[in-house]
Amino acid sequence: MSASTPFALLGNATGIPWEQVPAWPAAEFVQATAKELSRGARLCAWFGVPEGPGACLVAVLAFDADNTLAVGRSSPFSGGYPALTVTHPQAHLFEREVWEQQGLKPEGHPWLKPVRRTNGNGNAPANGEFFRVEGREVHEVAVGPVHAGIIEPGHFRFQCAGEEVLHLEISLGYQHRGVEEALAGGPHRATMSQMETAAGDTTIAHATAHAMVMEALAGTEAPLRAQWLRAIALELERLANHTGDMGALANDVAFLPTASACGKIRGDFLNLTALICGNRFGRGLVRPGGCKHDLESERTVQLVEHLNAALADVEQAVAWFWDAASLRARFENVGTVFPAQAAEIGLVGPAARACGLVRDVRFDHPAGWHRFAQAPVAVWPSGDVFARAKVRSLELQRSGQYLREQLAAPADGDLRTELPSPAPGMFAAALVEGWRGEVCHVALSDDAGRFRRYKIIDPSFHNWTGLALALRGAAISDFPICNKSFNLSYCGVDL
Amino acid sequence: MFVLDTIAHRMKRGCETMAYPKGPPPALPDRHGGALKVDGAKCADGCDVCVPVCPTQAITRPAGKPVALDLGRCIFCAACVEVCPQGAITQTGDHRMAVRYREDLMLGNPGKEEVRLAAALDEKLLRLFGRSLRLRQVSAGGCGACEADTNVLGTIGWDLSRFGIQFVASPRHADGLLITGCVSKNMELALKKTWDAMPSPKIVIAVGACAIAGGPFVGNPESRNGAASIVPVDLHIPGCPPHPLTILEGLLRLLGRLDSTSAPLQRPVLKR
Numbered sequence: 167m168s169a170s171t172p173f174a175l176l177g178n179a180t181g182i183p184w185e186q187v188p189a190w191p192a193a194e195f196v197q198a199t200a201k202e203l204s205r206g207a208r209l210c211a212w213f214g215v216p217e218g219p220g221a222c223l224v225a226v227l228a229f230d231a232d233n234t235l236a237v238g239r240s241s242p243f244s245g246g247y248p249a250l251t252v253t254h255p256q257a258h259l260f261e262r263e264v265w266e267q268q269g270l271k272p273e274g275h276p277w278l279k280p281v282r283r284t285n286g287n288g289n290a291p292a293n294g295e296f297f298r299v300e301g302r303e304v305h306e307v308a309v310g311p312v313h314a315g316i317i318e319p320g321h322f323r324f325q326c327a328g329e330e331v332l333h334l335e336i337s338l339g340y341q342h343r344g345v346e347e348a349l350a351g352g353p354h355r356a357t358m359s360q361m362e363t364a365a366g367d368t369t370i371a372h373a374t375a376h377a378m379v380m381e382a383l384a385g386t387e388a389p390l391r392a393q394w395l396r397a398i399a400l401e402l403e404r405l406a407n408h409t410g411d412m413g414a415l416a417n418d419v420a421f422l423p424t425a426s427a428c429g430k431i432r433g434d435f436l437n438l439t440a441l442i443c444g445n446r447f448g449r450g451l452v453r454p455g456g457c458k459h460d461l462e463s464e465r466t467v468q469l470v471e472h473l474n475a476a477l478a479d480v481e482q483a484v485a486w487f488w489d490a491a492s493l494r495a496r497f498e499n500v501g502t503v504f505p506a507q508a509a510e511i512g513l514v515g516p517a518a519r520a521c522g523l524v525r526d527v528r529f530d531h532p533a534g535w536h537r538f539a540q541a542p543v544a545v546w547p548s549g550d551v552f553a554r555a556k557v558r559s560l561e562l563q564r565s566g567q568y569l570r571e572q573l574a575a576p577a578d579g580d581l582r583t584e585l586p587s588p589a590p591g592m593f594a595a596a597l598v599e600g601w602r603g604e605v606c607h608v609a610l611s612d613d614a615g616r617f618r619r620y621k622i623i624d625p626s627f628h629n630w631t632g633l634a635l636a637l638r639g640a641a642i643s644d645f646p647i648c649n650k651s652f653n654l655s656y657c658g659v660d661l
Numbered sequence: 662m663f664v665l666d667t668i669a670h671r672m673k674r675g676c677e678t679m680a681y682p683k684g685p686p687p688a689l690p691d692r693h694g695g696a697l698k699v700d701g702a703k704c705a706d707g708c709d710v711c712v713p714v715c716p717t718q719a720i721t722r723p724a725g726k727p728v729a730l731d732l733g734r735c736i737f738c739a740a741c742v743e744v745c746p747q748g749a750i751t752q753t754g755d756h757r758m759a760v761r762y763r764e765d766l767m768l769g770n771p772g773k774e775e776v777r778l779a780a781a782l783d784e785k786l787l788r789l790f791g792r793s794l795r796l797r798q799v800s801a802g803g804c805g806a807c808e809a810d811t812n813v814l815g816t817i818g819w820d821l822s823r824f825g826i827q828f829v830a831s832p833r834h835a836d837g838l839l840i841t842g843c844v845s846k847n848m849e850l851a852l853k854k855t856w857d858a859m860p861s862p863k864i865v866i867a868v869g870a871c872a873i874a875g876g877p878f879v880g881n882p883e884s885r886n887g888a889a890s891i892v893p894v895d896l897h898i899p900g901c902p903p904h905p906l907t908i909l910e911g912l913l914r915l916l917g918r919l920d921s922t923s924a925p926l927q928r929p930v931l932k933r
Binding site: 282291311312314315316317318319339340341342343344345347348355356358359360362363364365366367369410423426427429430432433437440441442443444445446447449450459482485486489655656657660 | 666667670677689690691692693694713714715716717736737738739798799800801802803804805806807808809810811812813815816817818828830831842843845846847848851855871876877878879881882883884901902904905
């Protein structure tokens with residue numbers, strides 16, 4: 167499939183000179199992209215690069231079956247272009263973002279409004295217009311930005327007929343901290359810590375993607391031992407968050423044994439990351455060129471001991487969960503996203519795998535340590551809350567097994583190399599399978615080797631639409647379990 | 662038979678809530694550096710190698726004066742500790758670093774090498790909140806880590822409610838506001854409205870480097886560089902994110918549940 171594409175091919179975590187990226191006039195570029203998407207490619211990134219008075223569009227595509235990425239661009243232009251969203255809904259949020267950031271207007275976009283733009287006077291984001299269902303029986307429920315718990319802010323607008331949700335619109339942007347804007351001309355001294363906090367529960371995945379992009383721009387890669395350690399830390403991050411999610415799902419249906427046990431076990435996994443680098447979220451571990459802290463053999467022994475205990479605990483807690491018929495019944499056929507919908511909107515991560523899509527960066531686009539060691543992809547077909555819980559519990563087992571195997575076979579050698587400065591005019595892309603799904607970082611260097619453009623796509627950017635679709639026809643009282651079953655990031659989208 | 666399983670499991674595991682503060686605090690990992698100590702007297706003349714390595718611009722070296730480190734801005738990456746040739750900046754391993762006043766986080770001058778730990782609320786507020794504090798949490802540009810490690814205090818290991826501290830779902834029910842995040846411009850209005858909706862008297866707790874001073878996003882045009890630009894802050898808890906023990910210690914200290922006269926590095930004891 168990818169062999170006949172006019173797009174330039176590149177492997178995950180590699181670079182290509184910008185001048186070798188093929189360019190088309192805007193309308194033809196949209197057509198070319200649509201053609202690739204129609205025959206099975208996936209849109210990883212779609213963004214603008216300012217050039218002269220206008221900007222050019224860039225598409226990063228993934229051919230999962232061929233284990234390759236592809237990149238193409240339009241020639242610079244300003245004004246409008248025919249929207250890709252019309253034929254390929256997975257582009258809808260990307261095109262809204264490009265319109266907001268570069269002013270390139272996707273003509274024919276069905277719902278063009280800002281993603282995260284500031285109102286100018288310190289008010290709420292300027293995305294206040296909502297799709298409304300009219301009718302005497304219809305009522306509207308508005309929730310947020312501040313929610314009733316310890317959770318990030320975002321606004322949900324439900325159109326309901328009685329209990330039934332006809333439509334849910336999700337408006338984010340409240341967490342916008344200007345991460346991408348701050349990267350222009352970088353890397354700066356705050357860049358690494360901003361990458362680690364782009365989505366703070368996904369520190370390792372974002373930091374690894376950034377490090378791999380930096381290494382690709384410089385035409386090198388991190389030493390094998392660092393790649394091994396990054397893979398270990400990535401799975402610890404997955405274990406902690408999946409455990410927390412299983413507990414949160416149990417809590418939302420008042421199944422307290424699993425809820426309380428998982429709350430504690432999640433902390434046990436976070437403490438394993440802290441054992442490696444001192445920080446429970448992995449801050450300070452991954453650096454461009456390698457890792458900062460080593461996992462020596464004595465430390466590994468300690469880690470394995472605690473890991474086995476935590477894995478046994480979580481296996482027990484999750485077994486209670488699946489043993490209870492009342493709980494299974496509560497999750498079945500609730501919040502269903504159908505496989506065709508999932509493919510159409512470009513879901514990633516456990517949410518996609520819970521719709522039967524075999525889609526996992528660790529397997530499809532192996533980079534770093536995953537070129538040598540992979541775990542089986544966990545898939546469940548039913549697309550409901552049950553499936554999303556099931557995929558998580560399967561991944562808990564497989565991540566645990568993967569860690570046991572990898573910890574027994576460490577790579578030797580240096581932990582870090584001195585990174586050469588980025589080559590000028592290089593384009594690089596890196597995908598990492600974070601616990602929510604595909605984390606994508608893309609960088610383009612300028613003539614001086616600084617960032618001309620840096621793009622971050624958190625998996626939540628693809629997946630929020632999935633939550634909105636899951637709620638269609640569901641009862642509004644099912645929103646909490648649907649929401650927990652996705653558990654998406656707000657700041658990862660808002661950046 | 663999960664009912665019997667869970668009962669058997671609970672009996673086997675016993676009480677999983679930690680002994681702290683009556684007993685010792687949980688052990689922290691060896692690479693957790695804890696609070697920093699800055700001995701400005703050790704600084705060599707004209708040396709400022711620590712200044713440019715700090716990602717959050719927390720360190721300054723005014724001409725002719727010792728180095729000044731703002732622990733509120735610090736994300737504890739230890740880059741300054743590693744680069745200092747004189748050993749003027751060191752890690753103490755101490756989890757305690759919550760303070761009442763912003764200036765108590767400014768380290769470096771003689772007598773101000775370490776943080777000046779928080780004193781309890783005044784008598785009137787202690788009578789109101791000392792044994793029952795209801796908090797509203799607002800994340801305003803937080804990355805999810807401070808939120809997660811605040812949430813953790815509600816789990817069985819920490820069991821925050823044994824101190825009478827709970828998080829509530831409405832500002833109308835709250836005695837205090839716990840803020841995380843650098844306060845993005847887009848959250849400014851929501852944060853202000855939450856504060857306005859709370860009945861007086863009320864307190865504000867800023868958790869994490871972002872909420873204290875903007876953290877990694879200090880100076881970004883979209884960031885208000887911390888909660889203090891919007892509301893008055895009564896307790897600052899540094900960290901990126903703070904360890905749950907650091908947050909708990911700060912809360913207990915504010916409520917006078919710890920002996921605030923104990924010297925640094927001694928184990929906190931429960932006040933009877």
